[in-house]
Amino acid sequence: MRILHLLVFLLTILLWEEEVSCGQSYYYFNPYYQTYRKKYMARMRGYHPRRYKNYQRDPSTVSKGDFLTSRPNMCRVKEVYGTGQRFYEGKVPQRRVCDRPTYIRYQCCPGYNMVEGEKGCPAVQPLQNLKFTALDLLQQKFPQLLTNTELEGNLLYQGAFTVFVPIDKAFENITYDDRQRLHPWTYHAPSLLHYHVVTGRYNYTTFKKQEEVPTLYYAEKKLRINKYPSGVATVNCARIMVPNQMASNGILHVIDRLIRPLDYRGTIADVILRDQRLTKFSQMLYKANLIDTLQKSKHFTLFIPEDKAFRRLSSGLNNKISNDRKVATAIAKYHIVKNTYCAASTVVSAQLVTMEGGFLAFICKFNGNYVNDAKLIEEDIVTTNGVIHIINKVLLPNTVKDILQVAHELDLTRLTELVHGAGLADWVQSRPEYTWFAPNDAAFEALSPIYKEALQEQPGLVEQMLKYHTLEGRMRTDSLVGEQTLRTGIDARIKVGVYHNGITVDSAHIVDSDMESSNGLIHIIDKVLIPPELNxxxxxxxxxxxxxxxxxxxxxxxxxxxxxxxxxxxxxxxxxxxxxxxxxxxxxxxxxxxxxxxxxxxxxxxxxxxxxxxxxxxxxxxxxxxxxxxxxxxxxxxxxxxxxxxxxxxxxxxxxxxxxxxxxxxxxxxxxxxxxx
Missing domain, CATH: 2.30.180.10 (FAS1 domain)
Incomplete structure (x- = not known):
């Protein structure tokens, strides 16, 4: 009996070692444990399996395409949690859209159906005409409005056409004028529906930026198609929700709103001059001689502050805007971006280059769209030569801010605190036209405790340090040459070096450069420069x-x-x-x-x-x-x-x-x- 017990004990040890070597315990093979594990992991990833049975958490590392390979004709659709917004997988690669997590839904690709007992969607539906394809996509309103019109016959029997079909919800709460324009007064009369139809097949993959194509509306009025780096495509700023639905006589794209002709409101200048909320900005445009540009040229995006936003500026800055043409021009141009950027153009953030030469961050958040820290309070005012967004703050370029304000916005906290603590703020802000090599916070952290303490207690030492970091005039990095020495505010010279890994001044690297301000230029460096005293x-x-x-x-x-x-x-x-x-x-x-x-x-x-x-x-x-x-x-x-x-x-x-x-x-x-x- 003892021998039998000993054999059982040895066998248990051997099995245990095998399990440990595989990294798995006995419970790993238990089906009840597996069920619990899947539910627990699902909750840890942010969704409940009972509520989202046919969802899978993005990232798409799950299966790496094996799932779709084994299930033919199934498509992945990315859905934004809590909004109902959907994007075709691959068109929008980001895992978060407007600060919200995304999920992957598997469904039959357009034109395919499931067959009981078979994987995927093996059943192929024959292509139908454009009207019945719209009905198959559960969009009822657009086909209903076609009834007894010439356009209905075209979409049933003629072609090929590309049709942009608004979702049913787009027809709710429309204006009286739009309702009248949707219903033609005679059989042959064009309606607003004609503006949603283009001759020829326009595939999502062939869309171009700023592409304008003629429609079937009066005098072949054009609509504007835009495709953005984020993967989103828009038509007159309406987002294409479901692209490339093939029909026997064309292609159909589902969009999220009703679209109107580009000349519905006129040019950008026409909209600004008519809107009583935008009088302050229109005055700036006159002072900057930009009205004619916004009347005749294209394409532009304008982020326009409402008049209330100007009242929140300081009286001194408002006086500068009124009396200084250079300041008014800089601010006006900072709100203008070349090319058309609709509200849907960004799903996370995008950097835009302004006419002034600065940069704007166009950001999509869960509570709306922002440009820098200004919120868009009205979006997508489409015009013949661009689009307008109305914002709640005036955006100020660095060229109208003094050098200390710019330093503060660049998160140079330790440097600005030293300047204020030493009582040198007025001296820094009032100096005209100089270059400042500004150490970042990490540079001050790396200083010896003795020197840091001396800077806190001796304003004269701070002044000497600041002078050694400044040059007379604006010296951009394009003007810095290796083996160059530059005269500073004290007798010592800064030594410039140009290497494969960047530009150095003394033993510090320039980590960011050429930040403009109203009275100077900032280059950020990674060390505090201590002026030498000995040869x-x-x-x-x-x-x-x-x-x-x-x-x-x-x-x-x-x-x-x-x-x-x-x-x-x-x-x-x-x-x-x-x-x-x-x-x-x-x-x-x-x-x-x-x-x-x-x-x-x-x-x-x-x-x-x-x-x-x-x-x-x-x-x-x-x-x-x-x-x-x-x-x-x-x-x-x-x-x-x-x-x-x-x-x-x-x-x-x-x-x-x-x-x-x-x-x-x-x-x-x-x-x-x-x-x-």
Whole structure:
């Protein structure tokens, strides 16, 4: 009996090890556990399986197409949770639409049906004419309005046509004028329905941006089709909800609203000048000489603030808008975007370039559409040459904000706090036409605690720091050249470097650039620039670890080279005293006794340009020639260690002087020390 118990025990252990090695427990194979697991995982992913039986949570990593492969003629439709909005899968790739999660619904593709006992939708329906195809799509109102009209005969027997069918809900609560225009007064008279019909087949995949096509309406009036990078397509700003429904005599697209001719309201200028809510903006347009452009040119999108929005501006800014043509022009152009962007054009966010040259963020949120932080209170006013959206705030370009306001909006919090704390806000805001190298918050965090405390307690130090970060005039990055030195607000010069990984000033990288303001230009950098106070010789002499190198410079008679003016910048590789004593004694003494040979050794450690470690890419070799015409190769390892010529380890880097930069190394560089003529 004991032997039997022992065998059972050993068998249990073996089975347990096998289960653990597979990463599965006994319960994994239990069907009750599997049912619970699926329900639990479904709830964790944000939906309840009982409520959404035929939904599957997006992302579409589930099955990777295997589901559709095994079930022919089934289509995936993306539905936005809580709204009923649907997008054909693949047309809108985003997992969230207007801050709401999306789900995938599987259904038969148009023209196919299920067959009992078979997977997918194997039954093929024969194509019907356009009218009956609309009825099959459960859109009743449009076919009903066709009854006893000439258009009905065309859609039944003629073709080929492309028809944009509004959903039934679009015909609810329409105006009296629209109701009259939907019903032709005679059999042959065109109605508003004719405006929804285009001759020829227009497939979703062939739609183009700003495409205007003639309709069957009076005098072949055109409608505007737009296809956006988000995957959405619109016709006169009505979103195409169900595209490419094939019929025997054309193609049918279901849209979310009734559309009207482009000239229904006139041009953009006509709409603005007629609307009593937009008088302030129309005055700006007159001052900026833009009325004629908005009357004759196309295509534009305008985000127009209502008059209430201007009352929320400061009196000083309102006076500038009224009296300064330059300010009025900048603000007006900042609200104008080339090309047509309907409210449905973005399902998450899009960056738009304005006529002024700045950028706007067009954002779709769960509670409506926004441009920057202004909400659209009326959308999609379609005109012959574009579209208008009315917003609740005035959008201000950086060119009308002072440099401190722009810095605050760029989230340069630590810098702006220092400026205000030192009482220098008026000085920063009132200075005309200058360039500011502005350190980001991470740059201030990286400072030593002593220096940070000094900045908090000494306004004079803050002023000196700010002056070292500023240049007279607007200097864009296009004007910055490698090996350039720039005069700052104090005596010290900033050293400019251009590398494969970007532009540096001193040892800081420019991480964002060319942000305009009314009185200057901002470049964001990733380090706080500390103005040097010593030249190269003084900096070397002040370091006790460089005592032998200092003596070598004196014996070689090269003091003047290291004291020269800031217009001649050098990179000095300074071996420490320990580095010299690592050399064989006879070699070191030979150099120290021979002045000419010592000069060549020191020249071996000098480069006639500034090199900073922030300009070096990781795991790449940056090679230059020394004054002795022997190679100097810098390389930063993934660990962050900087090596020179693979054997000299840099112990301290980027020590800035008035006339160059110093790297301290633990080895003296090998020198052929040939005589150079």
């Amino acid at each position: 190269l010789l003084e900096l070397i002499q002040s370091d006790p670890e460089l005592e032998v190198f200092t003596n070598a410079i004196k014996k070689a008679g090269l003091e003047d080279l290291f004291k020269q003016q800031p217009n001649k910048q050098l990179t000095v590789i300074a071996p420490t005293t320990d580095a010299f004593y690592r050399m064989p004694t006879y070699t070191r003494e030979d150099y120290m006794k021979n002045k000419e040979k010592l000069k060549r050794l020191i020249a071996r450690h000098i480069i006639d340009r500034v090199v900073v470690s922030s300009g070096l890419d990781m795991s790449t070799t940056y090679s230059l020639m020394s004054r002795q015409l022997e190679p100097v190769a810098f390389k930063i390892e993934p660990s962050g260690t900087l090596w020179i010529n693979k054997y000299a380890k840099v112990q301290a880097r980027d020590h800035l002087a008035l006339n160059g930069v110093i790297f301290k190394t633990d080895r003296v560089l090998h020198c052929l020390c040939k005589d150079i003529t």
